[in-house]
Amino acid sequence: MGALDKLTLLPVLDLSGIMSYINKALRRLQKEKNSPYEAYRHLFDFSEKKPQRYSKWLSLVGVMTVFCFAAAMIVFLNTLDETKARAVFQSVPFKPPVAAIYAQALEMQRKGNLQEAKTSYEKIVKIDPQNVQALNNLGVIYMEQKDYEMAIKYFHDALDMNNEYVDAHYNLACVYAQKKDSVQSMMYLKKAVAFNPQARQWAKNDDDLKPLRGLPEFSALMKEPGNLP
Structure with missing residues (x-):
């Protein structure tokens, strides 16, 4: 097995799964009487067919924020893995045939x-x-x-x-x-x-x-x- 085969590939983050999880959590909270999260429903609820213009804008901002955070984490973790890989290659001498x-x-x-x-x-x-x-x-x-x-x-x-x-x-x-x-x-x-x-x-x-x-x-x-x- 080559050194490259030993590298662990980072999983790709599923943004739709993240948003689905947030929506489900908010819906459970909204079922409770006098839920304090009711005022923020328009920020995360994408189920309305004709949302208001400012709701669309805030929703877009939320999606972009999550996307940017996920992308930043992937770049950061990949940087760590590449540094680790270089260290491994430098510490293991090549054996001549x-x-x-x-x-x-x-x-x-x-x-x-x-x-x-x-x-x-x-x-x-x-x-x-x-x-x-x-x-x-x-x-x-x-x-x-x-x-x-x-x-x-x-x-x-x-x-x-x-x-x-x-x-x-x-x-x-x-x-x-x-x-x-x-x-x-x-x-x-x-x-x-x-x-x-x-x-x-x-x-x-x-x-x-x-x-x-x-x-x-x-x-x-x-x-x-x-x-x-």
Whole structure:
């Protein structure tokens, strides 16, 4: 729902209804004996077919007075509502579309502008803390900067949002391989392959996983299920 849809539209005042109410009230009073309002009947009673000239004039003045009062109230209340609306628009910051920020961040990352890309991904995470793609890519940036602890943190943050997110499992395998922790690296690589068998093809040519290539466990994992002995 847009902000404009939240604005409350002011009701239009029904002048005929106001005059009808006044007439009815006066008629009830006129029924009482010696009513003190009898002298003012000509000011509000529009039921006479041929009112006198001065009665017409006074009636017109009465209608115009009520109309002007109603119009003044509408202008006043509308002014208040417009002021309130402007205050709401000024106090609520516009959130940029995440997709546009992500596209810019990805392009900057591909060009090697890691600091700018990191700033954009962090902005996305502030807007959408559960954005696993932004969390994963922040981990990749920290891994490229060899800040492995921060990389591990962001990959785990992504898995906290989606434990089956294959990219985070695969990248954790790469981080731990760079840290020379083959046990942790193989554990996450197996999970990545389990969630997406295509991860085998990624691993075969990934320089980050070079420390694992001499391991029999790695060689066995790289074999396709149909090629197993």
